[in-house]
Amino acid sequence: ARNLWLVATALIVFSLVIAAAEYLGRQTRHVEQLTWKDSILVGLAQCLALVPGVSRSGATISAGLYLGLDRELAARFGFLLAIPAVFASGLFSLSDAFNPVGEGMSATGAQLLAATVIAFIVGFAAVSWFLRFLVRHSMYWFVAYRVVLGSVVLLLLGTGVVAAT
Numbered sequence: 001a002r003n004l005w006l007v008a009t010a011l012i013v014f015s016l017v018i019a020a021a022e023y024l025g026r027q028t029r030h031v032e033q034l035t036w037k038d039s040i041l042v043g044l045a046q047c048l049a050l051v052p053g054v055s056r057s058g059a060t061i062s063a064g065l066y067l068g069l070d071r072e073l074a075a076r077f078g079f080l081l082a083i084p085a086v087f088a089s090g091l092f093s094l095s096d097a098f099n100p101v102g103e104g105m106s107a108t109g110a111q112l113l114a115a116t117v118i119a120f121i122v123g124f125a126a127v128s129w130f131l132r133f134l135v136r137h138s139m140y141w142f143v144a145y146r147v148v149l150g151s152v153v154l155l156l157l158g159t160g161v162v163a164a165t
Contacts, residue, residue, distance in 0.1 A: 002052045004164045010053025011150030015143045022139040025065030
């Protein structure tokens with residue numbers, strides 16, 4: 001079970017990792033300079049996303065920045081590495097779509113196809129926008145968003161407006 005105290009804390013703490021990557025990353029290496037070591041290290045950074053509140057893309061982009069990749073390459077590479085993870089996750093969850101949890105909760109093949117196509121289009125648009133954004137802006141906007149969101153969640157938890165689990 002995900003505990004919102006953990007999620008909120010991870011949102012804030014990991015924002016410091018992202019900020020440090022943006023600040024310390026040299027951003028001098030380009031695509032022709034990628035190595036197997038870079039691929040493995042950025043791929044391993046995805047594992048950090050197993051902690052609730054840690055962003056998979058934030059982890060991979062930060063790893064790329066720490067390795068000296070320019071911001072656009074780090075982001076493109078991070079999103080490219082998402083493809084196998086997201087595809088495998090989708091395959092793993094596919095059987096759940098056909099096994100109803102409650103009455104009327106199963107999906108038809110046509111519904112799944114429509115949902116998949118729509119998710120692909122929206123996901124592609126979001127990634128395209130984010131890549132264009134990162135060419136012109138730093139990761140500090142993402143850091144600020146995470147700190148604000150984490151702080152709001154902590155405030156809501158602390159005042160009892162929402163429960164932790």
